Amino acid sequence: MPKTEQGLLKRDAQRDLGAELLESVRQMKAGKRAAVHRVDVPQIVQARMDAGLSQGQFAKLMGVSVRTVQEWEQG
Numbered sequence: 001m002p003k004t005e006q007g008l009l010k011r012d013a014q015r016d017l018g019a020e021l022l023e024s025v026r027q028m029k030a031g032k033r034a035a036v037h038r039v040d041v042p043q044i045v046q047a048r049m050d051a052g053l054s055q056g057q058f059a060k061l062m063g064v065s066v067r068t069v070q071e072w073e074q075g
Helices: 005-013 017-029 043-051 055-062 066-073
Strands: none
Touching: 043 055, 043 066, 055 066
C-alpha cells in the first residue's frame, strides 16, 4: 500500500542519507555491484550504428529497401 506524503516525510526524517551513500560507495568498491547485462547485436546492426545511420539512411546507401535492412537486422 502506498505511503502518504506525511508518512514519507516521517520516514525520510529518520534516514541518514550521508551514511546510506557512504555505504553504497563502500559496497561498489568491494565489488558488490549489480550485474551488468550486455546485449549482443548482429554485425549488420553494429555496422549501421557505428556509421551513425538510421535504417532508412543505411538502406539508401546499400541500395535496398528499409524492409530488407530490417530483415537483415532480425537475422
